[in-house]
Amino acid sequence: MSLKKPIILCIDDEKIILDSLQEQILNRLGARFDCEVAQSGEEGLELIDELRADGHDVAVIISDQLMPSMKGDQFLIAAHQKAPDAYKILLTGQATLDAVQNAINHARLYRYVMKPWREDDLMLTVEEAAEAYLQRIRLQLYMRLLRDINALTQKLSGEREINRLIEKYFESLVDTVGFASAKVLVEYPQQDIYLEGVAKVISAYNKRLQVEILQREADIERYTALRREIEGSIMQAMLEDSPHLLVAPIRLQQGGRELGHVVIERSEAVDFLREQREIQNTLQTLTSQLAISLENAALYHTILEQKKELEDSIRYAKRIQLALIPSPELIQYHLPESFILYLPKAVVSGDFYWFAEQQAGRYIYLAVVDCTGHGVPGAFMSVLVSNALAYAVNEMGITDVAAILQMVDIQVREKLQRQAQGETLKDGAEMIIVQLDRETGELCVAGSRRPLIYYRDGQRYEIPPTPRSIADDPELFKGVQFQGHRLTPKSGDMFFLFSDGYADQESVIRRRMGKNQFYELLDEIHGLPVEQQKRVLEQRFREWKGDLEQTDDILVVGFRYTFPTKTFNL
Numbered sequence: 076m077s078l079k080k081p082i083i084l085c086i087d088d089e090k091i092i093l094d095s096l097q098e099q100i101l102n103r104l105g106a107r108f109d110c111e112v113a114q115s116g117e118e119g120l121e122l123i124d125e126l127r128a129d130g131h132d133v134a135v136i137i138s139d140q141l142m143p144s145m146k147g148d149q150f151l152i153a154a155h156q157k158a159p160d161a162y163k164i165l166l167t168g169q170a171t172l173d174a175v176q177n178a179i180n181h182a183r184l185y186r187y188v189m190k191p192w193r194e195d196d197l198m199l200t201v202e203e204a205a206e207a208y209l210q211r212i213r214l215q216l217y218m219r220l221l222r223d224i225n226a227l228t229q230k231l232s233g234e235r236e237i238n239r240l241i242e243k244y245f246e247s248l249v250d251t252v253g254f255a256s257a258k259v260l261v262e263y264p265q266q267d268i269y270l271e272g273v274a275k276v277i278s279a280y281n282k283r284l285q286v287e288i289l290q291r292e293a294d295i296e297r298y299t300a301l302r303r304e305i306e307g308s309i310m311q312a313m314l315e316d317s318p319h320l321l322v323a324p325i326r327l328q329q330g331g332r333e334l335g336h337v338v339i340e341r342s343e344a345v346d347f348l349r350e351q352r353e354i355q356n357t358l359q360t361l362t363s364q365l366a367i368s369l370e371n372a373a374l375y376h377t378i379l380e381q382k383k384e385l386e387d388s389i390r391y392a393k394r395i396q397l398a399l400i401p402s403p404e405l406i407q408y409h410l411p412e413s414f415i416l417y418l419p420k421a422v423v424s425g426d427f428y429w430f431a432e433q434q435a436g437r438y439i440y441l442a443v444v445d446c447t448g449h450g451v452p453g454a455f456m457s458v459l460v461s462n463a464l465a466y467a468v469n470e471m472g473i474t475d476v477a478a479i480l481q482m483v484d485i486q487v488r489e490k491l492q493r494q495a496q497g498e499t500l501k502d503g504a505e506m507i508i509v510q511l512d513r514e515t516g517e518l519c520v521a522g523s524r525r526p527l528i529y530y531r532d533g534q535r536y537e538i539p540p541t542p543r544s545i546a547d548d549p550e551l552f553k554g555v556q557f558q559g560h561r562l563t564p565k566s567g568d569m570f571f572l573f574s575d576g577y578a579d580q581e582s583v584i585r586r587r588m589g590k591n592q593f594y595e596l597l598d599e600i601h602g603l604p605v606e607q608q609k610r611v612l613e614q615r616f617r618e619w620k621g622d623l624e625q626t627d628d629i630l631v632v633g634f635r636y637t638f639p640t641k642t643f644n645l
Contacts, residue, residue: 081134081212082126083205085112086119086150087166088142096137103198104205108134116145116153123157133158134208135201140167140174148174151182159183160211162204166190166197228364235375237268238288244365245274248339249282251357252321255342260305260335261325266373271301279342308338318351323362327370334369337362389422389451396423396454399461401430406634409439413634414609418576418616418625425453426574426628429461429508431468440468440479442508443525443632445574452502453628460504460545463487476510476521477559480545484523484557488546503546507572518570518636521559528594530569530601535594538562564636569601576627577612582619587626608633 083104085096093112100110111126113119116138123133136154140147151163165178165187178184185207186200231247234240245257259272269291277285291298312322319341325334339358403415406428415428425446432439442464446456463486467479483506491502507525511518520527522540529536538560543552564570578593596615600608612631 079129079131080107080109081132081208083108083110083135083137083201084119084122084126084133084161085110086114086116086136086138086142086147087112088114088139090114092139099194099198100201103202107209108205116142116147116150119150120153120157123154127157132212133161135162135164135204137164137166137201140165146174148178148182151178151184155182160208162208164188164200164204166192228361231361231364231368232371234368235372237270237369237372240365240368240372241270241272241288242286244337244361245272245284245286247361248337248358249274249276249284251361252339252354253341254339257337257339258301258305258308259325259337260302261369263334263369263373266377268369268373269298271298271305273301305336305338308340309336312338318354321355321358323355323358325362325366325369327366334366337365386422392451392454393423396427396457399458400427406430406441410441410634410637412605412637413632414605416609416612416629416631418613418629420576420625420628421451423451423454424628424630425457426576426630427457427461428572428630428632429464431465433468433472433474437512437514438474439511439513440508441511441572441632441634442506443572443574443630444504444506445525445576445628445630446504447502456502456504459487459490460506464508474510475559476508476519477541477557479508480506480521480523480541480557484545484547488549491546503544505540505544505575507540509570509572516563517561518564519559519561521557523557525572525574527560528571528573528597529564530597531565531567533602535598535601566637568636569633570636571597571601571631571633573631574628576629577616577631580616580620580626580629581623583621583623584619588619605633605635 083100085093085100087093087096093114097110097112100108104110109131111122113122119136119138126133136151136158138147138150138154142150145153147165147167151165154161155163162185163178163182164185165175167175167187167190175184175187178187185204188197188200231240231243234243241259241261244259248254248257254274255276257272257274261271262269271289271291272286273289274284274286277283289298289301308320309322311317312320321339321341323337325336326332327334337358341354406415407413409430409432417424417426417428419426427444427446429442429444430440444457444460444464446453446460460483463483464479466486467473467482471482473479473482487504505524507520507522507527509518509520509527520538522538523545524540524542526540527538529538541555541557543555543557578588578590580588582588596612600611603611616629
């Protein structure tokens with residue numbers, strides 16, 4: 076849709092009449108329309124082609140009926156093919172009824188005026204036709220504007236980078252409001268945002284812009300000078316009622332606080348198509364969206380900063396947690412044929428493994444612990460349980476594995492109750508702990524809801540746990556004591572300690588793998604070299620999980636018993 080003034084085209088073979096029509100039209104409608112004339116139908120059709128090629132719309136066509144070579148009704152029918160939206164007026168003194176009817180049917184004749192006409196009557200008809208044309212164009216513009224504003228507000232709302240947001244705002248303004256130049260001032264102290272933007276149209280044909288975004292800290296002198304310019308334009312707009320200088324505040328939705336202003340200077344070429352109120356409303360709509368998007372972008376960057384701080388803290392927590400977990404090399408030194416499959420769901424884990432020596436190396440302890448939850452909550456619980464294990468074994472010197480669990484239970488519940496303040500405790504842990512006696516070659520084990528699985532001569536055996544968790548409500552498990560078990564392993568026996576994460580993993584095939592299928596997998600791999608066991612377990616887990624999210628922390632520890640009986644001497 077052209078932004079040039081639309082044309083009123085007059086066709087008459089008498090030049091004096093054309094000159095008179097042109098003068099009258101320009102006197103009355105020259106602010107919004109240009110007027111062109113032609114002395115024949117053929118010349119008029121050529122002129123329509125030239126005008127359209129030059130970017131002009133033909134709004135009204137006024138034609139005399141009696142002209143040589145081409146009558147007025149014939150010309151209007153031909154002109155209708157080239158400019159169907161133009162309003163057509165036929166001037167006639169001797170036109171037949173058939174000619175008028177022909178123009179009505181085939182050229183959508185708007186009016187016919189009988190000669191001789193009165194100037195006021197003819198001009199009133201032309202003004203009505205011109206206004207009808209403008210109303211139709213305005214309606215088309217308005218419908219397109221609503222569509223464009225909806226698209227542009229979405230375009231603004233999705234932008235999180237501040238400079239690009241200002242650029243998109245300028246692009247939206249030039250598409251909907253139109254301007255020769257625009258300036259934006261944004262000062263948002265709460266988010267440490269101080270910037271100015273300047274846009275100029277360098278190609279009116281394709282609305283190409285030259286945009287500069289200036290940060291206050293980058294060039295304080297230029298920033299201050301531009302700020303004065305913007306403030307001066309705001310003052311000028313307040314003092315002068317100019318349709319070409321528009322101002323809109325950038326106001327937050329919450330609290331109505333102003334972040335700054337936008338000032339646009341429009342060219343006169345577009346004024347004839349748009350009402351000032353509509354232009355101002357469009358400007359304010361897009362500026363309101365800018366304020367919302369600025370607030371969202373600032374909030375987004377705040378969240379990013381907080382997220383980074385949180386991630387840094389979690390990574391630091393991971394380093395702390397890893398410091399509490401023994402190295403695989405230490406465990407392999409004492410248990411040469413062993414592996415650890417450790418796959419936390421998040422950066423930090425609620426599952427952990429624990430190792431200790433006692434009595435100058437006579438006893439070694441290995442535990443697998445599954446704390447309530449995973450991620451950060453689970454990791455905090457893991458610190459409590461790890462400290463409680465260290466207290467029971469290293470400080471108290473307890474050697475009975477059931478008594479170790481009992482002491483861990485007391486320590487963890489006591490620390491949790493200090494924080495619970497009367498609330499029911501929901502945190503706790505499940506664990507399995509084994510003790511290997513290097514002097515006797517015996518293995519002692521106690522479990523809190525976690526069993527010990529071992530294989531001897533290809534046969535699977537399960538040592539069941541005590542059916543209660545660490546830090547369970549003592550009222551619910553009154554009288555239920557942790558039980559220990561003692562056995563004498565044979566060289567080559569394969570032992571597995573594990574949390575419930577592997578068996579609880581979901582897949583697209585079924586809701587969870589389940590204990591039975593997990594045990595069948597252990598049946599399949601227990602005879603393989605330990606490193607191969609680990610690879611198979613991890614591969615099968617990846618295949619089972621597929622593209623689904625990992626359900627829980629995964630921890631499986633396996634070792635093959637190789638201690639010669641009674642070879643350790645104090």
